[in-house]
Amino acid sequence: MIKLNFRPAAVAAAALAAVLALSACGGSTPASSTGSQENPYGLIQPGTIRVASLGDSKPYTFADAQGNFTGFDVELFKDVAHRAGVDNVVFTGQDFSGLLAAVANGQFDVGVAAIGITDKRKETVDFSEGYLAGYLTVITTKTSGIKDVNGLSGKRLGVVQGTLQEAYAVKNFTSANLVRFPDNNTAIAAVNSGTVDAHFLDYEAAKAYEKQHGLVSAADIPSFDAPAGFALAKGKTAFKDALNKGLAAAMDDGTWKKLYQKWFPGSPMPEQYLPKAEQKATPTPSK
Numbered sequence: 219m220i221k222l223n224f225r226p227a228a229v230a231a232a233a234l235a236a237v238l239a240l241s242a243c244g245g246s247t248p249a250s251s252t253g254s255q256e257n258p259y260g261l262i263q264p265g266t267i268r269v270a271s272l273g274d275s276k277p278y279t280f281a282d283a284q285g286n287f288t289g290f291d292v293e294l295f296k297d298v299a300h301r302a303g304v305d306n307v308v309f310t311g312q313d314f315s316g317l318l319a320a321v322a323n324g325q326f327d328v329g330v331a332a333i334g335i336t337d338k339r340k341e342t343v344d345f346s347e348g349y350l351a352g353y354l355t356v357i358t359t360k361t362s363g364i365k366d367v368n369g370l371s372g373k374r375l376g377v378v379q380g381t382l383q384e385a386y387a388v389k390n391f392t393s394a395n396l397v398r399f400p401d402n403n404t405a406i407a408a409v410n411s412g413t414v415d416a417h418f419l420d421y422e423a424a425k426a427y428e429k430q431h432g433l434v435s436a437a438d439i440p441s442f443d444a445p446a447g448f449a450l451a452k453g454k455t456a457f458k459d460a461l462n463k464g465l466a467a468a469m470d471d472g473t474w475k476k477l478y479q480k481w482f483p484g485s486p487m488p489e490q491y492l493p494k495a496e497q498k499a500t501p502t503p504s505k
């Protein structure tokens with residue numbers, strides 16, 4: 219149904235204290251980023267992949283009623299990790315704004331949360347190949363009167379800090395009043411209470427919130443130039459290669475398609491991730 223058309227000083231002090239405390243124990247050797255025989259992927263804890271994710275980006279990544287992480291990105295990543303020989307995958311919910319930094323500084327092995335690959339983000343982290351490409355969606359209430367992007371003028375629009383939606387809105391929705399939130403749940407609560415007029419988030423998450431709260435979509439902005447990838451610290455070549463190999467295999471044997479249909483039923487499928495035989499004979503060249 220797509221319509222085409224930080225307190226720095228305090229943080230630094232705390233970080234320094236943590237480093238001093240760690241070095242005082244003298245116990246832990248940092249995992250080498252190039253990897254060793256016992257730890258080829260250079261994981262924080264050999265045999266375990268620690269994933270920074272989001273608890274409220276259903277159906278991409280979310281915590282279910284039992285608190286277990288699930289969703290398209292979660293199931294796809296677990297499948298890819300399995301193909302790379304790792305079955306112990308531990309997901310932790312983070313604020314999106316701190317997620318890439320936490321991966322870059324080694325608190326997590328990987329970030330998995332519909333994270334669009336951009337040159338700007340590549341300054342901080344490396345990415346696997348892309349595995350998802352879609353739209354960014356403005357959602358609002360049935361009564362807000364916002365019918366398209368022009369309707370945002372003079373209105374309060376929520377964005378989650380650090381997202382592509384924030385960057386896009388700063389650049390293109392210059393007459394809207396942006397309100398920054400730490401996560402989607404807080405922003406949607408503000409839409410429902412009328413504190414903001416609309417929220418700008420990923421297409422499939424928008425659909426899930428629309429269904430849950432009777433909200434409506436006012437605009438879909440293509441974001442195909444920033445397909446989502448798995449984010450990892452720079453220089454982890456063996457890890458990255460293993461993830462890319464697993465990802466390609468998951469696409470080729472139809473696992474990607476099965477998960478897409480499970481989590482995004484009815485949504486148009488980006489063809490480039492389907493098994494080769496199912497792609498059109500003459501694919502449109504990518505620019």
Ligand code: SNW
Pocket residue numbers: 272275314331332333334335350351352353354378380381382383420421441442443444445446
């Ligand atoms: O750029 C899109 C991509 O095309 C696909 O639709 C999945 O979402 C995106 O990666 C954009 N996601 C946002 C971002 O990368 C928000 C991520 C989030 O809220 N989890 O900033």
